[in-house]
């Protein structure tokens with residue numbers, strides 16, 4: 001946790017931006033896994049963490065802007081809890097630690113909200129993604145549990161997005177810590193990668209690194225010889241010589257800031273020529289984004305620029321044809337790259353996605369697209385200093401998608417379907433690093449960059 005001044009200052013800024021009413025921010029509750037007392041590992045809600053810092057379950061923070069008061073609602077633990085889980089400070093003590101002066105049991109929250117509604121105060125809340133909180137909100141507000149998104153406060157969402165999108169120095173320290181853990185996870189995976197070793201074994205080892213030195217892994221590790229499956233989770237299948245292992249994994253630092261990297265390792269230790277051709281295209285697109293991302297450029301243009309580079313490379317090896325700009329304009333390249341070039345990252349690996357992608361990544365100037373591929377771009381708007389983005393272009397050979405497009409003669413002026421056949425079992429290549437936008441450009445976060453240039457990868461994995 002940071003010092004209390006940071007949370008006091010963040011809440012003061014939020015109050016200033018929202019201006020009037022009462023802000024309701026839910027902390028998370030414990031969530032049962034397979035029976036009530038066997039819970040998923042607790043993870044605090046990211047907005048609650050940002051403004052209130054405390055990681056205990058079962059808390060709600062209220063900022064009454066109109067009356068200039070702040071509250072923690074929650075129930076103190078009893079002796080039974082202490083026997084099983086140890087002593088936890090009281091709600092009052094937790095509140096005081098982060099500069100919140102008032103606290104009350106959870107049942108008092110309903111009384112406060114009813115009184116606020118009776119006085120005509122605006123009650124601001126954000127969309128909820130957890131069902132228990134949807135029900136808790138529904139109970140307080142008298143809305144249907146599924147209405148938390150449509151009834152949420154746009155003013156509050158926009159204020160939070162504006163604050164959380166621009167990372168402050170204390171946040172960058174944590175992002176660097178997460179990057180360091182990510183470096184250890186990925187370099188370990190690269191070293192363990194060999195024929196006969198299972199995907200699950202490697203994923204388990206690197207998730208163990210995240211769990212043992214950070215707070216946890218940032219998302220379920222994607223680790224597969226089937227890199228063409230965007231979120232391909234590890235199986236017990238032993239790795240096969242000649243194929244590629246795609247590993248997309250990240251850590252959360254002790255304060256829950258994330259890292260998110262992807263590397264691709266040749267299981268035999270050396271890339272084949274076919275693998276080099278595809279890898280080099282992705283590497284060029286990845287590096288182009290790093291060379292061009294800076295304040296005031298649109299992230300949409302970073303995406304489209306990366307797609308043009310991929311298209312040029314795919315043309316040079318005969319898989320695409322025609323005018324590059326036109327191919328990208330109509331979305332022909334999306335056969336090979338059906339996702340966006342990157343997303344915001346911070347306390348959430350897809351930062352603030354739960355608040356609504358249109359508020360996070362788009363604005364009046366840059367609107368989301370419905371075109372296949374581009375519809376997965378999670379951010380398009382102009383970059384600002386302090387934004388943290390992932391840079392993650394890729395090329396994938398997805399047999400079902402190839403067959404579908406081929407059967408429909410889709411984008412036949414830009415795609416050569418016959419030469420794609422030898423790539424049917426290729427898998428996929430994605431390279432991902434996390435960048436922070438600086439005064440004039442951007443930097444990869446972290447002191448050590450996980451090897452990704454082809455020669456560096458081969459040299460790294462061959463070293464004892």
Ligand code: GLY
Pocket residue numbers: 219248249260261
């Ligand atoms: N690293 C997983 C994702 O960005 O979806």
Ligand code: MN
Pocket residue numbers: 260343390392432
């Ligand atoms: Mn990512």
